[in-house]
Amino acid sequence: MGNFLSLVQNENMKIYRRLRTWIMLALVVLLPILFASIIAINENRFGPHTEAWSAASNLSFIYFLVSIFSVVIAADIVASEFTWGTIKLLLIRPWTRSKVLLSKLLAVLLFAIGISILFMIVTIAISQILFSSGPTATNMEQSNFGHFSLMIFYKFVDLLVISIFAFMISTVFRTSGLAIGLSMFLLLAGGILGAILNPVKYAWAKYLIFNNMDLSQYDMWASAGITAPSGMSLGFSATVLAVYVVIFLVIAWLVFKRRDVAA
Template sequence: MMSLIANETKKLTLRFSTWLYPLIILAIVLALSASYKSFIPDLDNVQLMLSINSISMFLVALFSIVVASAVVSSEFSYGTIKLLLIRPYQRWQILLSKYIVVLLYAVLLTLFVLIMSYVIGGIITSFGSLSQDISAINPTYSENGDVLNASQTALHALSSQLGYFLVQLIFSSSIAFMISSLLRSQALAVGIGLFLLFVNSIAGGITLMLVEQFQWFKYIFMAPLYYISMNANGLGMDVKGLSPGLALGVLAVYYVVFMALSFIFFQKRDVSV
């Protein structure tokens, strides 16, 4: 199993895009940091991270979905799937190794961008304290307009955002991975994965409105996923019928279903190319 993971890791690291994605994100973080510095001279790097996390983390999710969408479908597109299946491993082991590498790349890309954002922001602006109260600069509100994060420290806010984002990242990447394992077309798998990401970002507010009107809609994965993404962006708020626990529970059920479909279908599918 470890040899399969090592092989998939090697294939991923040999792709030019694997190294291009973090460079693109860092260039955007650099530009945003310089822009924020010019408009808000007193801003420090911790406050900057909280302000631009929604953009940088969206890009991390975007590129992770591209990788997850292509990891299986590309084997069919390039006709290399047979070379994998003739090796002395079960199909589920081959698929699991690909999934592990996808998640490792997504998590490492997240941590890399966060660390570099902290360093770049500190160099361009100043290094702020993680214990500072950020409720004034990054408030979250209840339905009644009350501030929910009064006296919240920057460390707590960043940890909360990271935790919610990892849930969003793993779930979104898993959907893309499932599509990749079900479809043979790399272009179609990438297209559907990106479409779901943009629909969730653009039409997410509509899904929350539907949750308040129709309670059953909170069990459609788009609603809890957008609710989690709002918390990941530091925009968390009360939504009638939804809570962090319920959203995580609903997504967990969908996650199990999606992963089961991926492995069952890959085990039984015709792999002739």
């Protein structure tokens, strides 16, 4: 177990010793501060004033960058080993290929969790500093925090699915560019594809991955009194996404286990 933890630590060191990682983390810190400051300055001049938790919700759009950064890490963590030729050195050590791949996956997940927590802390802190707190009742604060956390959690689920998809593409094709490109296409074009292949029109479309992403849509539909497409629910979409994640991981594992790296 200790050897495996050392392997995970080694993968984390590979991530955090690169300058681009610290640039990503710096942007996650600086951009919420920048946008919050611009909003606060404009409100001081023109009004009206925004409450802190509303400001935090408005700043949540920056989380899209967190998704992109996580995809970049996931797409590169396996492909870079083949690009640099270090995969041979990694596999001659006393670790099975399954453990090597698992350690890389855990490093990606830890990065995604860490950068998401960092984004939440910075966003909440800067919103509380620059904007009025609004109602100060404890139950109201808990409700606002719960709503914001749930919003970020829904976005994190999308991040998780897209990152594992990028991880799979990177492992199968050994190229980070293709993994990033396909992942960004799925992330950006998912809404368009969902509109074309609407589950209301095509019953089978409810099993497509992009129609089950953005779990927050169920909350929006419920608040608007809109009924979800037949057979779809929050639990259904979560199950479909879980199945896709398992498929992505199995494909990555099978290919990595059988890949010839002698050449």
